[in-house]
Amino acid sequence: MNDWSWVVLGLGGLSLVGLLWAEWQNRRAARALFKSLCSLGFLLFALSLGLDSLFARLIFVGLLLSAVGDVLLLFGSSRAFLAGLGAFLLAHLAYLGAFVQVGAPSLGGLLLVLAMGYGWLRWLWPHLGGWKAPVLAYGVVISLMLWAGLGTAQSEIWLGALLFYLSDLFVARQRFVVQQPLNPLLGLPLYYAAQYLLAWAAR
Structure with missing residues (x-):
C-alpha cells in the first residue's frame, strides 16, 4: 500500500468510530455524515490501490453500488429501502462476476451456503409480510456471491464475502424483527470490514 492508502484507511476507521457513536446516540445528522464518509472511504481506498484489471474494476x-445502497438506506422509507436492496443486489452480482474469475465454487461451499440460507430464511420468513419476494430474490443473489467468494483462495475475498453476508443479517433483524442499537453496532463493523477487504483484494 502507498501513503495515500494508509491515510484513507485511517480516515475510514475514524469515520466508523464516529458512525458507531452516532448510532448509539441516535444522532441522525451525524449518522448520515459519518456513514457517507465511511462509504466514500472504501471507494477511495480501492482507487488508491489501482484498478488495473477486469477483476478490480x-x-x-x-463497491460503488454498495455506496449508493448505503445512501439510500439513510432515508428510512420503504421505497428507499427497496431501492437500496436493489443497489446491493446489483453490487453482489458485480462481486459474483469478479469472484468467478479467480476461483471455482465447490460442492462443500454450496452445501454450507444452502444450510445458512435455510437458517436465515426460516428465521425471517414470519416477519417479512409483503417483503417476501424481494428479500428472497436478494437472498438468492447474496448467497451466490458468498458461494463464489468461498471458492477463492484469497483470504480477503472469502472473508470479505462472509462478513458482508453476516452483516446483512443484522440489517434484516433491524428492519424486520426488532429495532435495537445492537444491530447496527454489530452489523456496521462487519459490513465495513467486508468492503475494505474486498477493496484490498482488488489491488
Whole structure:
C-alpha cells in the first residue's frame, strides 16, 4: 500500500468510530455524515490501490453500488429501502462476476451456503409480510456471491464475502424483527470490514 492508502484507511476507521457513536446516540445528522464518509472511504481506498484489471474494476463497481445502497438506506422509507436492496443486489452480482474469475465454487461451499440460507430464511420468513419476494430474490443473489467468494483462495475475498453476508443479517433483524442499537453496532463493523477487504483484494 502507498501513503495515500494508509491515510484513507485511517480516515475510514475514524469515520466508523464516529458512525458507531452516532448510532448509539441516535444522532441522525451525524449518522448520515459519518456513514457517507465511511462509504466514500472504501471507494477511495480501492482507487488508491489501482484498478488495473477486469477483476478490480468489477470489485469497484460492487463497491460503488454498495455506496449508493448505503445512501439510500439513510432515508428510512420503504421505497428507499427497496431501492437500496436493489443497489446491493446489483453490487453482489458485480462481486459474483469478479469472484468467478479467480476461483471455482465447490460442492462443500454450496452445501454450507444452502444450510445458512435455510437458517436465515426460516428465521425471517414470519416477519417479512409483503417483503417476501424481494428479500428472497436478494437472498438468492447474496448467497451466490458468498458461494463464489468461498471458492477463492484469497483470504480477503472469502472473508470479505462472509462478513458482508453476516452483516446483512443484522440489517434484516433491524428492519424486520426488532429495532435495537445492537444491530447496527454489530452489523456496521462487519459490513465495513467486508468492503475494505474486498477493496484490498482488488489491488
